[in-house]
Amino acid sequence: MENELILPWNIYNIHFKVIKIINSCELHTTYEVSCKHCICSKTRTADSRAPSNLRKHLKDKHSNVKSVKELLAPSTTVSVDVKRKVNTEIHDNSDVKKIKNVNTVQMSILNCSNRKSLTSQEDLDQMILDVIINAHLPFNLVSHESFKTIISKGYPGRTVLCRQTLMKRIDNSYKVAFDKLKNKLNLYQRQPMLGLHLKDHT
Numbered sequence: 001m002e003n004e005l006i007l008p009w010n011i012y013n014i015h016f017k018v019i020k021i022i023n024s025c026e027l028h029t030t031y032e033v034s035c036k037h038c039i040c041s042k043t044r045t046a047d048s049r050a051p052s053n054l055r056k057h058l059k060d061k062h063s064n065v066k067s068v069k070e071l072l073a074p075s076t077t078v079s080v081d082v083k084r085k086v087n088t089e090i091h092d093n094s095d096v097k098k099i100k101n102v103n104t105v106q107m108s109i110l111n112c113s114n115r116k117s118l119t120s121q122e123d124l125d126q127m128i129l130d131v132i133i134n135a136h137l138p139f140n141l142v143s144h145e146s147f148k149t150i151i152s153k154g155y156p157g158r159t160v161l162c163r164q165t166l167m168k169r170i171d172n173s174y175k176v177a178f179d180k181l182k183n184k185l186n187l188y189q190r191q192p193m194l195g196l197h198l199k200d201h202t
Contacts, residue, residue, distance in 0.1 A: 004018075005018035005019075005020070005021065005031070006018060007031065007033070007046060007048075007051070007054075008029075008048050008136040009051050011071060012046075012051050012054055014036075014067060015035065015036055015037060015054070015058060015062075015067070015068065015071075016033040016034065016035055016036060016046070016054060017033060017034050017036055018031050018032070018033050019031075019032040019033060019034055019043055020032050022045065026174055027049075027170060027174065028047060028048045028049045029047075029048040030045055030046070030047055030048075031045065031046045031047075031048070032044075032045060032046075033045070033046050033054070035057060035058075035061075035062075037058075037061070037062045037065060037068075038061070044057065048136060048138075049138050049139050049140075050138035050139065050140050051138065052138075052140070055071075055072070058071065058072065059072055119155055119158065121158050121159070124151070124155055124158050125161050125165075125169070128142065128151075128160065128161065128166070129166065129169050129170065129173070132166070133170065133173075139163055139166055139167065139170075140163060142160050142161060142162065142163055142166055143162070143163055147160065148160050
């Protein structure tokens with residue numbers, strides 16, 4: 001349906017319907033939602049920064065629903081083999097060459113962790129900031145142990161900035177962007193006046 005309001009987390013749109021947007025600003029949006037599993041017409045609020053209250057409602061009231069069980073279930077980890085043997089055949093127009101038992105090393109988080117990170121802490125902080133803002137991810141992502149594990153394995157020697165630091169960085173980014181936009185608007189406003197000034201002297 002066109003113009004249908006949805007939550008920033010697709011998996012929660014299965015369980016909740018957005019009634020309206022209560023408040024929207026540069027940093028976050030507040031929604032009024034209704035639970036699709038509840039018989040009563042009671043609504044609740046949801047904040048785009050984190051779906052914690054929605055998750056709590058599902059856990060407390062609808063934990064017996066199959067789709068809710070899948071949502072609440074801890075994520076499973078998939079082990080990655082660092083080395084494997086591959087049998088390949090290379091076909092040529094005139095000849096057939098067989099190569100057997102070729103050891104190939106797969107790039108993975110495991111062997112990346114044994115290498116020194118080429119990404120500085122400052123660059124990593126900025127990348128985390130960008131992905132959270134651009135992908136509309138909850139700010140408490142930086143506090144999640146699984147996310148910290150990914151960063152520690154993928155960027156050895158680097159750490160995840162805390163939520164308080166993240167919020168300060170976002171506020172600073174907003175202020176910088178606002179000041180740049182303000183300067184551009186002031187420049188555009190001065191240009192017509194400059195043109196009139198030059199015209200009076202011709």
